[in-house]
Structure formats: structure tokens, C-alpha cells
Amino acid sequence: MxxxxxxxxxxxxxxxxxxxxxxxxxxxxxxxxxxxxxxxxxxxxxxxxxxxxxxxxxxxxxxxxxxxxxxxxxxxxxxxxxxxxxxxxxxxxxxxxxxxxxFPKPNSQPFVSDLYIFLKSKGLVIIALAKIVIAIFLTGKIFQRNGKPANMNQIAYAFEKMFNCNFGSIYDQ
Structure with missing residues (x-):
């Protein structure tokens, strides 16, 4: 009705x-x-x-x-x-x-990863991850939804979400 x-x-x-x-x-x-x-x-x-x-x-x-x-x-x-x-x-x-x-679903849960990085020596793990991000960026094989190549900040953000860490400014590492 x-x-x-x-x-x-x-x-x-x-x-x-x-x-x-x-x-x-x-x-x-x-x-x-x-x-x-x-x-x-x-x-x-x-x-x-x-x-x-x-x-x-x-x-x-x-x-x-x-x-x-x-x-x-x-x-x-x-x-x-x-x-x-x-x-x-x-x-x-x-x-x-x-x-x-x-139009994203209003009740969809944000992605939360089960992976964490434990920092035994403060900067070394983050620097290693930053090098991986830079290497992936330099391949030029990661793309956005619209088909354009992803920039380094987008790749770094994905790693931050995946490993529950924070690079700060990736350019400072």
C-alpha cells in the first residue's frame, strides 16, 4: 500500500x-x-x-x-x-x-584489517614498508578505478589500512 x-x-x-x-x-x-x-x-x-x-x-x-x-x-x-x-x-x-x-551502501562496514605491525625498533619496519610502497609505485602497475595510475599516497594509504600502521608523511621516511 x-x-x-x-x-x-x-x-x-x-x-x-x-x-x-x-x-x-x-x-x-x-x-x-x-x-x-x-x-x-x-x-x-x-x-x-x-x-x-x-x-x-x-x-x-x-x-x-x-x-x-x-x-x-x-x-x-x-x-x-x-x-x-x-x-x-x-x-x-x-x-x-x-x-x-x-552510491555506497549506508550500512556497509569500513574495512578493518586483522594484520598489525609490532614495532620492535621504531622506524625500521615503517621504513621497510615505505620502501615496498615506493617499489610498487615505481612499477606503475597499480591503477585507480578510473584506469589512471595510482599515486604513491594512495598506495601508502592502502598499506596503512592493511597493516594498521601510520607512515606519517611517506616523503619524510
Whole structure:
């Protein structure tokens, strides 16, 4: 069931004979936008269907509201805002479907390595790792996602994450 259609905002839009204040419409619209955001937590197909049905129902109201010769200017303005919001959310969802790599999962855990370096003699291990990083960098065989060669700082950062250590500034080692 489409909870967006059962909001106070939609009922205010659907009753053009009922007198409504800007504050009341603004509050109802604010709650509607929050509900639109929570709809996005479902699976993509359900969200897209919900947004499509909401868009259709809002579009059906437009001719009725716009023919009342200025009496419903407030409703018409909020209706157009709602249509723009639903359209924007649909576009965003379609982008998420087409390019999922650009939208990281909100509940994904950051990488934490089980590997640690124990420093018996403070700088020697870090210097050895820095030499490995530099050697890997000089091969030119490590690339970024976009196909460009990785820079030394990116490789050093990966080693820091992998071994739970900190080079400081790799150029100072």
C-alpha cells in the first residue's frame, strides 16, 4: 500500500473547497517530504512503483486545482513542489539502479584489517614498508578505478589500512 497517498498533505491538496493556511500546508508538506525519504529504504522496485503511483495521483490533481482561478494558488504551488520532489527522487533512484557503484551502501562496514605491525625498533619496519610502497609505485602497475595510475599516497594509504600502521608523511621516511 502507498503510504504517501494517505498523508495529510495529499488530503489537503485533494480538498480544494477546504480553507488552508500557508503554515498548515508547509507543515504537511514537510512531513510528506520526510515520508518520501523513508520510502527510499525499501527495495528499488517497490520504491519506484510507490513514486510512480504518487506522481500519477499528484498529476491528476493539478487540473482541478489550477482551474479555480487563483483561489488555490497556495495548493498549486505546493502541488508543483511535490511533483518536483517525486520526480527528483525517481531520477535519483534510476541513477542508483544504473550506477550502483556511485552510491555506497549506508550500512556497509569500513574495512578493518586483522594484520598489525609490532614495532620492535621504531622506524625500521615503517621504513621497510615505505620502501615496498615506493617499489610498487615505481612499477606503475597499480591503477585507480578510473584506469589512471595510482599515486604513491594512495598506495601508502592502502598499506596503512592493511597493516594498521601510520607512515606519517611517506616523503619524510
Amino acid at each position: 502507498n503510504d504517501l497517498l494517505n498523508t495529510r498533505f495529499i488530503s489537503l491538496l485533494a480538498e480544494p473547497s477546504q480553507k488552508v493556511t500557508n503554515e498548515e500546508m508547509s507543515n504537511a508538506y514537510g512531513k510528506f517530504t520526510e515520508q518520501v525519504k523513508t520510502v527510499g529504504c525499501s527495495d528499488n522496485a517497490t520504491v519506484l512503483r510507490t513514486l510512480n503511483v504518487t506522481r500519477i495521483e499528484l498529476a491528476v490533481l493539478e487540473p482541478y486545482i489550477s482551474t479555480s482561478r487563483g483561489k488555490n494558488a497556495l495548493r498549486l504551488a505546493y502541488l508543483r513542489k511535490a511533483l518536483s520532489l517525486v520526480d527528483s527522487e525517481r531520477e535519483l533512484l534510476l541513477l542508483k539502479i544504473q550506477h550502483p557503484e556511485q
